Amino acid sequence: MDRSHRGPAGPDRGTGTPVTADHAAVIAATGTKTIVEARNLEKSFGETPALRGASLTVRQGEIVAVMGPSGSGKSTLLHCLAGILVPEAGEVWFGGQRLDSQSDDRRSTLRRDRFGFVFQSGQLVPELTAEENVALPLLLSGTRRGPAMIAARKWFGTLGLDGLERRRSGELSGGQAQRVALARGLVAEPEVLFADEPTGSLDSMSGELVMNLLSAAVREHGTTVVLVTHDARVAAYADREVIVRDGKVSTLTGAQP
Amino acid sequence: MSVPLTLLGLLERGPSHGYDLKRDYDAYFGRGRPLRYSQVYATLFRLARDGKAVAGPVEQEAGPERRRYVITEAGVADVERWLAEPVAPEPDLQSELFAKVVLALMLGRPADGYLDAQRAAHLQRMRELTELKQDSDPLGVLLADHALYRLEADLRWIDHTAARLDLIAGQVHR
Numbered sequence: 001m002d003r004s005h006r007g008p009a010g011p012d013r014g015t016g017t018p019v020t021a022d023h024a025a026v027i028a029a030t031g032t033k034t035i036v037e038a039r040n041l042e043k044s045f046g047e048t049p050a051l052r053g054a055s056l057t058v059r060q061g062e063i064v065a066v067m068g069p070s071g072s073g074k075s076t077l078l079h080c081l082a083g084i085l086v087p088e089a090g091e092v093w094f095g096g097q098r099l100d101s102q103s104d105d106r107r108s109t110l111r112r113d114r115f116g117f118v119f120q121s122g123q124l125v126p127e128l129t130a131e132e133n134v135a136l137p138l139l140l141s142g143t144r145r146g147p148a149m150i151a152a153r154k155w156f157g158t159l160g161l162d163g164l165e166r167r168r169s170g171e172l173s174g175g176q177a178q179r180v181a182l183a184r185g186l187v188a189e190p191e192v193l194f195a196d197e198p199t200g201s202l203d204s205m206s207g208e209l210v211m212n213l214l215s216a217a218v219r220e221h222g223t224t225v226v227l228v229t230h231d232a233r234v235a236a237y238a239d240r241e242v243i244v245r246d247g248k249v250s251t252l253t254g255a256q257p
Numbered sequence: 258m259s260v261p262l263t264l265l266g267l268l269e270r271g272p273s274h275g276y277d278l279k280r281d282y283d284a285y286f287g288r289g290r291p292l293r294y295s296q297v298y299a300t301l302f303r304l305a306r307d308g309k310a311v312a313g314p315v316e317q318e319a320g321p322e323r324r325r326y327v328i329t330e331a332g333v334a335d336v337e338r339w340l341a342e343p344v345a346p347e348p349d350l351q352s353e354l355f356a357k358v359v360l361a362l363m364l365g366r367p368a369d370g371y372l373d374a375q376r377a378a379h380l381q382r383m384r385e386l387t388e389l390k391q392d393s394d395p396l397g398v399l400l401a402d403h404a405l406y407r408l409e410a411d412l413r414w415i416d417h418t419a420a421r422l423d424l425i426a427g428q429v430h431r
Binding site for chain 1: 379386391406412416
């Protein structure tokens with residue numbers, strides 16, 4: 001894939017930027033192409049079943065919100081789609097490749113090179129500065145430090161983080177840390193961003209800012225997003241939503257491919 | 258919303274013609290439901306009759322005759338009292354959502370199917386409002402947020418109800 005790190009061409013702080021511009025065109029151009037698919041996944045933790053025949057198809061370039069009550073299996077589904085967990089039955093496909101049957105190393109490489117992640121609490125490395133945290137995926141995939149740091153710094157303006165590059169996570173507010181985590185999830189220009197309750201630890205204003213920025217950035221780059229949330233206001237940024245109940249997926253709106 | 262008190266509030270900014278009051282009302286509060294001129298002038302007439310405003314002399318320049326209205330001390334007191342009073346919470350105890358769920362259970366029809374359809378409709382409206390916010394001015398954002406939070410409250414009720422349908426079904430007599 002292109003690793004030129006062209007950097008974000010997104011909005012100045014992103015808060016008021018239209019997020020749907022040209023996105024319909026992106027979907028129209030690529031919309032029939034499935035990028036991630038779960039087929040009849042089953043997964044248990046001990047005696048407790050988390051997924052019981054869960055299926056989901058995600059098209060390239062779309063933002064899909066995965067909703068559902070606590071314990072419904074939505075995070076487990078995301079972890080299986082991202083190759084973090086391996087289901088006991090069923091299949092996971094990514095870009096035409098079977099993902100779940102690949103080795104740990106191969107899945108790890110795929111996650112590093114082609115997926116991005118944002119979790120509920122930023123999970124930044126406390127010993128590193130904000131810009132080093134953002135550059136981390138690039139450094140881990142072998143990019144030299146200089147180009148990696150340049151690519152990382154480009155995101156600070158886009159995400160309203162100018163001036164915070166050298167701060168460590170303990171010196172950032174929750175909202176700032178989550179925007180740094182978002183930059184880290186996007187810096188390597190992943191094909192799919194997996195976001196698990198990305199605003200779950202934030203107040204409503206900070207959460208809205210993070211979602212505006214996330215939405216603007218991924219639509220700008222045509223990134224596919226699988227977004228786990230229990231918050232309907234967060235799900236409203238998605239193109240469609242599905243509900244996970246008792247380990248199965250129901251589609252509520254939008255045409256299922 | 259009280260149209261007379263809102264117009265009176267706009268009038269507290271300074272003397273105004275009915276035309277200007279209607280224009281500002283529509284811009285700030287109309288949101289697709291503009292006031293009729295007849296409603297504006299009838300309201301101003303009543304406010305003047307009740308001592309809340311005073312109508313100035315007819316200004317006959319070019320065009321139709323115009324009057325400038327000025328708020329009175331009694332009018333200012335009404336506006337002040339109104340702004341300080343909390344609006345009565347509207348618990349919607351007999352909402353259509355509630356009635357449909359109960360009737361569906363009573364008739365043995367699929368209440369969960371209805372709740373799913375309602376959830377989808379609510380989420381679709383929330384998506385539209387979220388998109389609308391991207392191009393709105395701050396007042397438009399404020400209004401969209403108000404609608405979003407109310408829809409979110411409905412959704413929480415829908416989820417809560419969906420999780421307890423079996424229990425509720427046992428309480429509904431067919």
